[in-house]
Amino acid sequence: MIRRLLIANRGEIALRIVRACRELGVESVAVHSDADVFSPHVLAADRAVGIGPAPAAESYLSIPRVIAAARESGADAVHPGYGFLSENPSFAAACVDAGLAFVGPPPSAMARMGSKIEARAIAAAAGAPIVPGDTPADQSNAGVRAAIDRVGFPALIKASAGGGGRGMRTVRDAGDVDSMIDAARREAAAAFGDGTLYVERLIEGARHVEIQVLADNHGNVMHVFERDCSVQRRHQKVIEESPSPALTAGLRARMADAAVAVARAAEYRNAGTIEFLVGDGQFFFLEVNARLQVEHPVTEEVTGLDLVRAQLLVASGEPLPWRQDEIAQRGHAIEARVYAEDPEQGFLPQAGPLLLYREPNIPGVRIDAGVVEGSMVSVYYDPLIAKVIATAETRALAIARLASALRAFPILGVRTNVPYLLRILAHDAFSGGTIDTGFLDREGATLVSVDDKEVPAHVRAVAAADDDTRHARAADRETQGRWDPWGP
């Protein structure tokens, strides 16, 4: 069994992994940049190692520094989390070379899946239906343009090394193709250090449904059902749920079989996700995410399983702790990603101190966060503040529970997307379960609507009443002991 695990990440996912370690009796080692010295993930871990300045390229993305931190702390394994180095085969290989168990697939399988182009070929060979597409050998603008002509409009320009919607552009006509190709290549090169592009037919009106898979070193490959991530803004997932309102039992079974076949064909190990597009009762392989997903909690909540614990067991060489026929989906879980961003200003990421941050405590609501009141939301990293996951017997009840949790989750000091999330949850197309991946981008304007700017009288009264510290201190004296048992 792993004895001491270095977590090569930060924020909520690092905390999530620390908790799994604690339950398994594994020692945890956090790494941190200079901006994260007092971050919750650092305080929660058993040990912590500084790995450099705030910019991620010089800390969380530096393979030599993370490997050195693992050596220095005496770790025998590394969990990459998601983002950062999690899907970098060179990092996985560097861990293996340093004698560290890597909590994820072997570098060879990761490299196969990391190339979206090679992953498509493997999926097709494994019998999974794939989206029609074309990979231009000639990567010049003329070459990519020719590939778009072969695929036909509307087309999607994608980065071979892509993820999270970066380096991706939709082209509907020949007019602005060159600027789209340039933008995709620029973004891909900046984000992944690889500007290789390919072209896929844009399947419109489809849902994004992914299958969680787990594979161990003993030949066991299993699926852990699906997550529906159709609520996306510019290919960034915003709300995820399980089960998918769009799947029949038959379609679910066929997709799960295809996902397991792809994982087997790729000689995949540990936790991974096979992404599909679903429309008109058909499904198409999209890509493989060779890591733990941001949205893994919805799977954990509907199955009662601990995916991170399973990851650590598999990385320790143990067999998967469950058999396929032992697991089931129960009830419905929905996750909303709370981001520090301002929907009214084009979703600009926000930075600043969390002046007030109080998580609601509601049965059936799980909050995975990497911040506390007083934390700085920094410009250096992903603006995800918290994931709020609501679980209930039915989809409608889970939606209601999630909305009530968001309405009771005050976050002040940075703008967040909470009002936007609440409008999505209240939208008929969402509650009806009929949306596709284009929903948010089509409805964008109405969902960020600014028509409720009127400040209610009682809100104005409270804001004005507390208008100086003298007043607040007087209020303190009045109410002390009566209301606040922890008061000074």
Place this chain on the structure above:
Amino acid sequence: MGPVTRVGNGVFTVEVDGRSETVYVAGPAHDRWVFWNGRVFRGDFRENRSGGRYAHRAASLRALTAPMPATIVKIHVKQGDAVAKGQTLMLLEAMKMELPIRAPGDAIVSAVHGREGQLIAADALLVEFAV
């Protein structure tokens, strides 16, 4: 509406039509943040002052500043250009994402600051408009 009662650090209750409403408050009086029922309000709520949000809106019609530290990828306009509301004036890149800077209204560009490839600080002046 009943009296405002402080019930904890930054937490207040106030009675409205017989119902108790919980309101969260943070920040200094001139830039106050308030949360109620999933909605966030920000501004200066003292008597005889307009909300900070609206003051900010008015200011944005005269000049645009960088929302965060970023790199200028592309400048699309020059001094004297007439621009339409929503038109992209500059393209910034921060956190590996491209951030278009758009015109807040129809206006004439009176000054453009910075050059392509330049790294700029948060709140750096980018584009000014003739009023």
